[in-house]
Amino acid sequence: MADVAEQVVEEVVRSEYERERGKPMPSKNHSRLQARLSKEIIVYYGDQFDVYSELSLESPNPPYVPDLCIFPTEPSNWREDEVKVSAVPLTVIEIVSPSQTDTQLTAKSVDYFAAGVRSYWLVQPVLRTVFVLLPDGSELVFHNDVLTDPTNGVEVDLKQIFR
Secondary structure (H helix, E strand, O other), X not given: OHHHHHHHHHHHHHHHHHHHHOOOOOOHHHHHHHHXXXXXXXXXXXXXXXXXXXXXXXOOOOXXXXXXXXXXXXXXXXXXXXXXXXXXXXXXXXXXXOOOOHHHHHHHXXXXXXXXXXXXXXXXOOOOEXXXXXXXXXXXXXXXXEEEOOOOOOEEEHHHHOO
16 A cells, blocks of 8 residues: 555656656666766866756746756856746757657747747766757757857767766
């Protein structure tokens, strides 16, 4: 009986998470990739860019919560906070979860580009591949090499990310 109760509680927590963020609860691999990508960008580009994880966006952005987003660096203000951010990120990074499809996430890219996002990374953990989508409809594909985002100059060694 305890197992059934635990499953019900887990399902309620998962449903609430998914409702709040509009996306599935992340998996272990998803979480690992999110941390590694953040670290890689912060270590090499922390003086140029801030990386935010699970940041709630609002208009003029679509009301999404991307896995990661990159903004130009700004001074920290610990006395004031924002629950929903209206500034448009330079780059949005989405990691495909087991229950998501590429189609669901690429549809979001259209909304982000309309708001002014310059690049949208679609990370495919199973294939160890990252697609960098651009507002003009083109895409760059990176697998087992160095990803270079032409919109912001960020380079990420995918061998290190997917190790």
